[in-house]
Each structure stands twice: as structure tokens, then as C-alpha cells.
Amino acid sequence: xxxxxxxxxxxxxxxxxxxxxxxxxxxFEKGKFYGIIGExxxxxxxxxxxxRGLIPHFYRGTLEGRxxxxxxxxxxxxxxxxxxxxxxxxxxxxxxxxxxxxxxFEEVAMGLENxxxxxxxxxxxxxxxxxxxDIENLMEKSPNALSGGQRQRVAFASILxxxxxxxxxxxxxxxxxxxxxxxxxxxxxxxxxxxxxxxLVEHKVDLIAEYCDEVLVxxxxxxxxxxxxxxxxxxxxxxxxxxLQPQVAMFGHAMAAAGKPLEEIPIxxxxxxxxxxxxxxxx
Amino acid sequence: MSIELINASFSYxxxxxxxxxxxxxxxxxxxxxxxxxxxxxxxxxxKMMNGLHKPTAGDVLVDGKNTKEYTTAxxxxxxxxxxxxxxxxxxxQSVRAEIEYMPRYFKLxxxxxxxxxxxxxxxxxxxxxxxxxxxxxxxxIRKFVTIAAVLATEPKYVIFDEPTAGQDRRGTQILExxxxxxxxxxxxxxxxxHDMEFVAxxxxxxxxxxxxxxxxxxxxxxxxxxxxxxNEARIRRPQLAQLALDLGLQGILNGDELVNALD
Amino acid sequence: MYSEFVQKFFSPQTAGxxxxxxxxxxxxxxxxxxxxxxxxxxxxxxxLGLCLFYYLLAILxxxxxxxSGIFSKLLxxxxxxxxxxxxxxxxxxxVLFDLFGWNWTLEGLLNGLKVGGIILGFSGAIILFYASTExxxxxxTLEQKGVPHTTSYIILASFQTIVDLKASVQTIFESQKARGxxxxxxxxxxxxxxxxxxxxxxxxxxxxxxxxxxxxDARAFSIDTPHTxxxxxxxxxxxxxxxxxxxxxxxxxxxxxxxxxxFVL
Numbered sequence: 001x002x003x004x005x006x007x008x009x010x011x012x013x014x015x016x017x018x019x020x021x022x023x024x025x026x027x028f029e030k031g032k033f034y035g036i037i038g039e040x041x042x043x044x045x046x047x048x049x050x051x052r053g054l055i056p057h058f059y060r061g062t063l064e065g066r067x068x069x070x071x072x073x074x075x076x077x078x079x080x081x082x083x084x085x086x087x088x089x090x091x092x093x094x095x096x097x098x099x100x101x102x103x104x105f106e107e108v109a110m111g112l113e114n115x116x117x118x119x120x121x122x123x124x125x126x127x128x129x130x131x132x133x134d135i136e137n138l139m140e141k142s143p144n145a146l147s148g149g150q151r152q153r154v155a156f157a158s159i160l161x162x163x164x165x166x167x168x169x170x171x172x173x174x175x176x177x178x179x180x181x182x183x184x185x186x187x188x189x190x191x192x193x194x195x196x197x198x199x200l201v202e203h204k205v206d207l208i209a210e211y212c213d214e215v216l217v218x219x220x221x222x223x224x225x226x227x228x229x230x231x232x233x234x235x236x237x238x239x240x241x242x243x244l245q246p247q248v249a250m251f252g253h254a255m256a257a258a259g260k261p262l263e264e265i266p267i268x269x270x271x272x273x274x275x276x277x278x279x280x281x282x283x
Numbered sequence: 284m285s286i287e288l289i290n291a292s293f294s295y296x297x298x299x300x301x302x303x304x305x306x307x308x309x310x311x312x313x314x315x316x317x318x319x320x321x322x323x324x325x326x327x328x329x330k331m332m333n334g335l336h337k338p339t340a341g342d343v344l345v346d347g348k349n350t351k352e353y354t355t356a357x358x359x360x361x362x363x364x365x366x367x368x369x370x371x372x373x374x375x376q377s378v379r380a381e382i383e384y385m386p387r388y389f390k391l392x393x394x395x396x397x398x399x400x401x402x403x404x405x406x407x408x409x410x411x412x413x414x415x416x417x418x419x420x421x422x423x424i425r426k427f428v429t430i431a432a433v434l435a436t437e438p439k440y441v442i443f444d445e446p447t448a449g450q451d452r453r454g455t456q457i458l459e460x461x462x463x464x465x466x467x468x469x470x471x472x473x474x475x476x477h478d479m480e481f482v483a484x485x486x487x488x489x490x491x492x493x494x495x496x497x498x499x500x501x502x503x504x505x506x507x508x509x510x511x512x513x514n515e516a517r518i519r520r521p522q523l524a525q526l527a528l529d530l531g532l533q534g535i536l537n538g539d540e541l542v543n544a545l546d
Numbered sequence: 547m548y549s550e551f552v553q554k555f556f557s558p559q560t561a562g563x564x565x566x567x568x569x570x571x572x573x574x575x576x577x578x579x580x581x582x583x584x585x586x587x588x589x590x591x592x593x594l595g596l597c598l599f600y601y602l603l604a605i606l607x608x609x610x611x612x613x614s615g616i617f618s619k620l621l622x623x624x625x626x627x628x629x630x631x632x633x634x635x636x637x638x639x640x641v642l643f644d645l646f647g648w649n650w651t652l653e654g655l656l657n658g659l660k661v662g663g664i665i666l667g668f669s670g671a672i673i674l675f676y677a678s679t680e681x682x683x684x685x686x687t688l689e690q691k692g693v694p695h696t697t698s699y700i701i702l703a704s705f706q707t708i709v710d711l712k713a714s715v716q717t718i719f720e721s722q723k724a725r726g727x728x729x730x731x732x733x734x735x736x737x738x739x740x741x742x743x744x745x746x747x748x749x750x751x752x753x754x755x756x757x758x759x760x761x762x763d764a765r766a767f768s769i770d771t772p773h774t775x776x777x778x779x780x781x782x783x784x785x786x787x788x789x790x791x792x793x794x795x796x797x798x799x800x801x802x803x804x805x806x807x808x809f810v811l
Contacts, residue, residue: 040424080763080768083764092757095761098699110765113775114767122774123552123556175448177321177477178517180321203451246522247538248526251541260545276530277530280530330720333724335720354730366721371714385726389726432725
């Protein structure tokens, strides 16, 4: 069932000659986990902005084509109401903290306050989400005193509390250290089991390889590949399309080129281990 | 002629100890990667190298000069430091003006300024962006503007703080080519990074830090091959190095070595 | 079932002190009435009495150290400044003493103390208000009165923004120093460093503000349905309303009395 549909979408930011999105047509189905990869400036963030309604409501510019979210054209959505349907987490852990709440608990509750939910419902929901994301020990702390990774966890919690069915996550680990990145990896793992529709933009292909059902590669404002994760990430032309290939996939291709092919091209470490062991006759 | 940390320790004014008894020498033309989790003291250690932090115990010598006797700006002529966020540094209206600023500030001749700017621009791959406003170009490319601006000061040692964060393939390639060129010119490169694949590909020498100390200082193969160091510094091995270890193969850092080791 | 921390959200927030628990607008009203009284009274004993009263109130609300730390410094600087200033601007006749070749007059002294007293009357009120009230509680009451949610956010966020800007300046300072731009030394050197510091600071602040508004939009900020408040204050009790009214009426009466005094006498 299609939740989001794009038909011949072309978009120019204000005063820009070159379009950021070029003749994009695709659909996103309910319950699937999509990964979006590609070079910088390729259109990944613009796609996220479009799905969140920031294009055209916040960024203006010229939008052509049809974008339907839940049956309604994005131009007709009120961004406030859209945020209850589509959650959005992005790179900068510092700007996602409101700065006006003195405890993490209240920070996470903020979205629900805005939505006008009853107080008991808010409290129960915040407690549920804090437990889910393992930040119960942070609940009474000030959000302004947290590390980057901790803030990103709080940002995730604040969005999850609003219980949107669709999540758009734009390079959540870009500005984090390995510990923070690990924190986010764990959250993504948890999200996988919730049945939500997730769109994850990342440069770290390991994350994509581990969790995504389908991968889109964007280059020059267009979708140049879309398909099942194993298929797209194993594609030898991935580098030309501007995307990073998992190290193990490159290794798989190198093995084949050296005349020592594996049964298939691996995209995760576990898979590679299994395949090499099988080749060595160890399994 | 080198950067020397001699029993250097650093405590913040409030009393918080960030670095304890560091001993480290960076020779001209070396390429050193500094790794370790956040809080290990990497940034404070590196800030002692360019005089941003003066050691609260011990000494730091840059080409024989004690950093305690000079201002940061003076030491910056020898040790350049590219901060992680370019937006904390850029203040000129065009990329050209930003790169030209320091040669002009140093009152160099027009010819010398031009030469330095051209060199920096070529190294950073910014030929197409010269006339543009830095804020009209994408963030990852802006990072190259600050790199070029620091390169234009022609320091003998350059420190990069997380240069690959948020970069795509093209960006990382420009960085790698740049580091090769700098090494040819005899300029030392010190990098703080969390990107282990980048480390394995480009750095002969790796310094692993943890709990305010230097844990280990050796080749990439030595560091990644040492379980204790990897665990204590909380670093992740490059994916293929990890695969090799899981297969029981020692001393392998990258794909080519692994392919050759397998039959 | 809920922890103590969470349970607190289900009842009105209290600070455990009768004065602090008054509605922010009540506190503002009472303190401003006192401040304006000094303005209208134009009398030194009145101002002095008020300053003493402020100290007393600070003790009663348990914020003596905070209040005294700021107000005492203000008392000395403003008092001294006004007294000295008025010596130059007021032509007096009764010479008290001769200092530095200038005649220090009684009229000047009294005038200085009077004006100083008024300034202190207002300052003390504002400091006490700030010491006894949390900004978010004030914003809460204003929103109840109809102030838009976005305005309230902007005001509250600016307090945190100032703290964030201070940290930003530090980083920018460091990155410019690391380039070779001298920021320490002569006035001229520091002046040259001004633009390299201010420009990234402002641009960074604008970029952050833009990102933050997008982040807040993701929290349904712009939605048109009514809000819930997790932190609520008690409903204003009848006696508090009466207190407000009484204070305002007393003030009006005092003004009338003063006016009569001035025009009739």
C-alpha cells in the first residue's frame, strides 16, 4: 500500500538555476525501511525536505509535479498536522533541543503538549518512549548539559513520542563520535521492530546494509537506483553513481576479480564471514 | 625541528584534568592519526600543539620554541589547525577573499599572496568556487574553504579535526590527494578522526588515546591488531581488518591484503 | 505508580514559599506598585525604607544571597554615581565641604540621593521579581492571557541562546587565533579581530535559528489546535485577587494624595 507517491517532481530552490530534484517519480510503501544514499548535493536532503512539507511551505521555490502523502497533496497539508504524521530527525543534535525546557522529560513531552493531548496520556507516552530508547536515567537532567549523542537520543525520543507512522531521518550520525553513533545505531535497531515506515539518509553504508529493506541512490537530483538492499549495495557501479559501497562488498568484487569468487557479494560483516568460511570449507 | 610534547599535562581553569603526562614527537613530513573516544583528551592534546592550550605542567616545544612564551597566533604561523566546523571561522564574502585574508594580514606582496592562494585552491579543489559566497556553497565544500585558508598561511605542520565528517567519496578523495601532496612538500599532517577506514588507508602512524593518556603509538597494523588497545581506546577496527581477525588472519588492514591472504 | 518527579506534574507547581507561589503577574503588580510609589513619593526616607523592605523580602523568600549580591553593588554604584553627578548639575547654596576645589552642596547631595533612590526602587523590584519568579512561569501566565505560543517560545529561547552564544564566541575566538589572527594585545589589534569574530557569530546564530525553527516545526509547533501544559500554576485564589486590587487602589489613592499635596499647598 502506497503511503507516499511522487510523480514527475522537479524542484528549484529560490534563485537557483539548477534543480535540486529532477523528474522524480517513486512510491514509498507502508511498513518498509528505506535507505537513501548518494553524493552531497545529490538531492537526498531536498527529498527529505519535500516529504516533510518544508518544500514548499518553508523553502518556497518552484515545485512541479505531484507529491501525495496519505492521499493529500503536500501543498495542501498544514505543516503542523503533517508533523503528527511524519516525524523528522536530522543531523545537528544541538538545534533539535528546544532550549526552553529544564528537564529531558519535559523536552520529550513538548510535541505532545503542542498536539493538545491530555496530561496523563502525555506522561505515559513520555515514559514509554524513554524506556524504549533507554534514556530513563536522563529524564531529570537538563537537555542543555548533554553530549551530542545523548541529545540525539533525546531528539529521537521527542519525535517518537508523537507516534508518527512515518519517520524521515537525515544523516543522524554525521556530527556524532563513535559512541554517539553507536547510540543511534541502537535506536535504529529498535525502530526496525516498530513497523513504522522509515526513510534513512546516511553516508555510513554499514548502517544501511544492516537495516534497510530497500535502498535508493540519488545523484544530480535524480533517483539513479532503487531496489532491494542486497541488490543495490552489491552493484559494482555504485562508486560511479557517487555512493560509497560497503567495504565487504568491494572485497567481494575484488575476490571475484582475483578468480576467487564468493557465492554472492556480501553487504554486511556477518554475511562476508559466513561466505568466506563456506568458501574455505569451514562450514 | 619538530613538535614535542614533554610530560605535558593540561587542566582546565576549573581544575578538570584533560591530559596527563603526554610524551609525543611529531617530525616534519610525518602523517599521524590520533584516535580514541571523545573525552580521551585528543582535542586538548592537539590544542597544546598550536598553543591554544598552554600546558599546565610540562612543556610543549614547536621547532624549539616553548609555546608558553608565544601567543597562539604567533605559533599558528608554524602549526596550522583546521577546526571541525568551518562556520566558526568564515567571515569573508567570497571564497577568494577568505583564502587571501591571512596572506594579506601578514602583509605579504601581491605576487606572494597570489602564489599562495593558487596553491591552496589547487590542493583543496576549489577552482570552481572562487567568486562565490562561502554560504552559498554546500557545507562539506565549505570545509575545504577553511582548509585552503589555513594552507595559505603555509604552516610546517597542519592539524585537521575530523576532516571526513559528512564528506562523500569525492570529498574524501580530494583530502587524500591533498595529504599526499603535503607530505611530498615535507609538511606534517596530524588528524583527529573517527573514520577508521580513512586511517587505515592513509596513515602510517597512529596514536591511540584513552583516559587522558596516550595508550599506544605505532603503525596502523600494530594498533588495530592489538585487542587491548582497541578495547581500551574504544575504537572500531576497519571492517575488513575485523573480518580478517574473525577469520583468524593477523596483520591485515585492507581488502587487497585480505584477498591475497585467501586462496 | 509514578515516581515523585513525574507525579509532580499532576498538581500545580509550587516553590514552597508563600510569596514565590503567588501568580507571576501578581508579583509583578505588587513589586511595580512599590517601585512606582518611590517615583511618586520623591522622598529619601521613602526610598530608604523601600530598600530595607526589599532586603527583608529577599530574606523571606530565601534569596537573600542572590539578591544582596546584585543589589548591594547597585546600591553603592548608583548611589555614589548619582550623588557625584548631581553635584555638577544642581546649583546649590548650602556648602557642606570643599573637595578637589569643588563646593559640595547639601542640595546636590539631597537631589542625588532622591534620584538614586528612585532608580534603586525600580531596580530592586525587577531583581526581586527575577529572583522569585521563573521566566517560564511568567510566559505560562501570559499565554493564558492570550500571548501567542511562538512569542513565548522566542522570549524563553533567547535566554538559552545567550548562553549558547557565549560558548560560540569562545570557539570562534579560538579558531581565528589558530589561523594567526591576533586577538590579544593593543586596542587596535583587538579592533581588527572584531569583524572576524562577530561575523561568524551572527551568521552561525541565524543558521541555528533557522534549523531550530524547522526542529520546532517537527514538534507540531505551528498546529492550530489548543495546547496542553505539563507544568501548570495554581488557579489564582480569591484572596490574591483581593490583594492585587487593594495594592492598586492604595497606589492610586497615594497618587491622588500627592497630587493634592503639590497643587493645593
